Amino acid sequence: xxxxxxxxxxxxxxxxxxxxxxxxxxxxxxxxxxxxxxxxxxxxxxxxxxxxxxxxxxxxxxxxxxxxxxxxxxxxxxxxxxxxxxxxxxxxxxxxxxxxxxxxxxxxxxxxxxxxxxxxxxxxxxxxxxxxxxxxxxxxxxxxxxxxxxxxxxxxxxxxxxxxxxxxxxxxxxxxxxxxxxxx
Numbered sequence: 001x002x003x004x005x006x007x008x009x010x011x012x013x014x015x016x017x018x019x020x021x022x023x024x025x026x027x028x029x030x031x032x033x034x035x036x037x038x039x040x041x042x043x044x045x046x047x048x049x050x051x052x053x054x055x056x057x058x059x060x061x062x063x064x065x066x067x068x069x070x071x072x073x074x075x076x077x078x079x080x081x082x083x084x085x086x087x088x089x090x091x092x093x094x095x096x097x098x099x100x101x102x103x104x105x106x107x108x109x110x111x112x113x114x115x116x117x118x119x120x121x122x123x124x125x126x127x128x129x130x131x132x133x134x135x136x137x138x139x140x141x142x143x144x145x146x147x148x149x150x151x152x153x154x155x156x157x158x159x160x161x162x163x164x165x166x167x168x169x170x171x172x173x174x175x176x177x178x179x180x181x182x183x184x
Contacts, residue, residue: 012037013075019107019121024077031061034112036119038075040085041169042102044095044129045179050148052129054092056167057144062118065144068167069154069176070124073142081107081123089127093146094137101127105178108171124171126179151180 011024015036030037044052051069058064071092075084082099089095102125112118136146155176158166166172 010074011077013077013079015121019109027074031118034119036121038081038084038123039072039120040075040081040088040123040125041070041072042085042089043070043105043124043126043175043179044089045126046130046148047128048148049180050150051154051179052146053149053154054146055144057141059141063167066167067157067165069149069172071143075123082125085123085125091140092138092142094135094139095129095131097127097129103127105175106171108169110169122169122171124175126175151176155180 010027012027012030012035014022014025014030015038016022017036019036019038025035025037029035046052052071053067053069054071056063056066056068071089072085073088073092075081079087081104082102085102086097086099089097105124105126108122108124110118110120110122112120133146133148138144138146155173158168158172158176
């Protein structure tokens with residue numbers, strides 16, 4: 001008999017403060033106690049230099065309805081950053097990429113000082129994708145909608161509005177600057 005695991009009991013790839021693997025733990029414990037864990041973030045850029053941004057589902061545990069420049073999610077036990085990136089794009093958008101399509105920008109260490117419970121190592125990837133918005137499939141309830149946005153527009157929204165309505169990790173502006181230079 002197949003039992004569906006609740007989101008709270010979903011197992012995360014747990015690590016120590018140096019990103020060394022530990023025993024997997026359920027989501028509710030990981031987020032509830034600030035346990036270090038891994039996630040993958042994937043930034044999709046088209047040939048025009050635009051980024052595919054998402055408005056997070058209004059049902060999300062953290063930052064419901066906020067915009068962000070990436071897609072992704074938590075890494076499962078025994079999964080690599082890269083494998084999770086590929087899986088997450090398919091689950092969240094119906095977009096299929098291969099490992100060769102992904103460029104690892106860096107693994108970013110995020111300590112959530114404000115909330116104290118979302119401590120993550122983020123494998124941050126960039127991939128080229130020129131698909132159409134109407135080709136996207138939002139089946140898993142993670143994404144409310146998506147839109148192509150120009151990098152200067154995103155930076156303006158983040159900086160001038162004090163980040164209001166956008167998730168803030170800490171690396172966004174640096175990566176936006178680097179991607180903006182590549183697009184020109």
